[in-house]
Each structure stands twice: as structure tokens, then as C-alpha cells.
Amino acid sequence: MPELPEVETLRRDLAAHVVGRRVESAVVTGARTVRRQDPESLVESLTGARIVAAGRAGKYLTLTLDEGDVLVIHLRMSGQLRLHDPVDGIAPHTHAVLTLDDGHELRFVDPRTFGELFVVPPQDVPAFSYDPVSAPVPRARLAALLAGRRLAVKGFLMDARFMAGIGNIYSDEILHRARIAHHRRTDTLTGHEVGRLWRAVGEVIDEAVELRGSSLSDAQYVDLFGRPGSFQGSHRVYAREGRPCPRCATLIRRSPFQQRSTFYCPRCQR
DNA sequence: ACGCCCGCCTGTAAGC
């Protein structure tokens, strides 16, 4: 389940290994992978274009083309972007392949087909206000955003309109770090709690990016070369139901919250 | 307008 740290890791891999390459050909086979436009027009936009930059907007990856348009890629739940030699076997659920001028293939693999590709002019690339890596929210601004809302703080963290890139894993880790319960309403947080939350967002995301993201037992997330991340070894609550809280040794609990699993320490998160 | 819920999908694993 790629969230910001995983997508940022891929962006860096793409910047190092794909930027500068020209797309010699593109093939789209997945029926749902290109759905905002005619797949033929996407192929036409890509063919012959040189990739000049690798960016990220929230969980969207952006590959800027020399002709000005931008290839936007969202992995959603199960998407992977992999760089291969053409002789490598095609994995099941490979829905798009870009052949590059250095002989490699950039392949989009996505069993659950939630992910998508599209090509748009730069002004139509999805954009977000704040992003923990590229545009951190100032602490006072965070306080104002929280005070002006009446939703659960976990819902706030996962809403890209406020802060892009945080999903279920990192919201649970951030809230544990901040010692705040997921169901707390944003407008009830004290100044101290806002400060802890603001610090926790930066710390957790920075550490996760440093460790190239989290790969879980389902191995849904791997980098451009198929390698897992290692932040899962630093998870303090996520997928740790019944194990001791690293801070107070109380057993971690799991509860449904807005159709999602939430992992938390019932003692030190209030 | 805001907050919340559902549907989209398939692979994996728990449960009977």
C-alpha cells in the first residue's frame, strides 16, 4: 500500500534511472489502467518523448515529458512500477510497458487494477497544498486547520486536502508517536497535542523515507528494482495487534475506524 | 458545506 514514503522512494529511483531516457514505444494492455483518456492517445503522447523530470504530488508520481505534457501514475493499492530487461518474464497483471532508449522496460503491474496512468498538461496535474516532504505545513497553520474542523484526527491526517500522502499505516504511526487517540476530534486538541502531532508527522515521514518505505508481508510494495523497504521494522503499532507497546508495554489493540483497521495503544494514546 | 460511507478489484489467509 504505497503511501508518501514509498512513492517518494520510487520517485528518487525514477530520477536516478529513468529521467533522461526517451520512450521508444509504449503498450497498454490493461482495460482499466488508462481510463481518463483514450489509451491510444496516451500511447501517442508517450512515443518518442524524452522524460525530463520525476516529481510527486501526494501519492501521484509525475514524469515530465520534453514536449511539455506530464505522465501521471497512481499506484493506488496494489500498483508497482518496475524497471526490467526485456528478457525478464512478464509478471501477471502487467498492464503497461514503456520501452526506453537504453533498452530497459518500465512496467506497470497492478493486480487489483485500482491504479492508473494518464497524460495531461502541467496545469492539470493533481496538486495539493501541504506535503510532509516537499511542503511541510507550518505549525501555526496546522493548529488553525485542526481548530476549524470537527472530524476525527485520523480522518484529518488521511485527507489529502489538508496534508497529502498519509494513509492508514502512517496515520497510525504518527498518532502513536504523538500519543493522541485516532478518534479525537480535531477541534479538541490542546496546543501541546498540536505540537506533538506536528513533530510526529515530520519525524515519522522523514524516518520512513530514509528507510525507503514499508513493505508488509503481502509484498505489495517494492521499489523500482523489486527491493522491499525497511521501515516496517520500525512500526510501533501498525499490524502489531496483541504485541506490547514499545513505550508502555500495554498490548496494542486493533479497532475498525471508518471501514479501516486502526492499530493503537489504549494506554498512551489519549 | 462538511463529514462519512460505498464501490472499485484480486490475492492471501483465516476459519469452519
Added chain:
DNA sequence: TGCTTACAGGCGGGCG
């Protein structure tokens, strides 16, 4: 052991 069921969850759209 083999089948059925629950679950994984980002995001857009729709509902109250």
C-alpha cells in the same frame, strides 16, 4: 484438506 469468507485500503462520487 478444501471451500468460503473476511480483509487489505486510496480515492472519487454520492448521500445525509
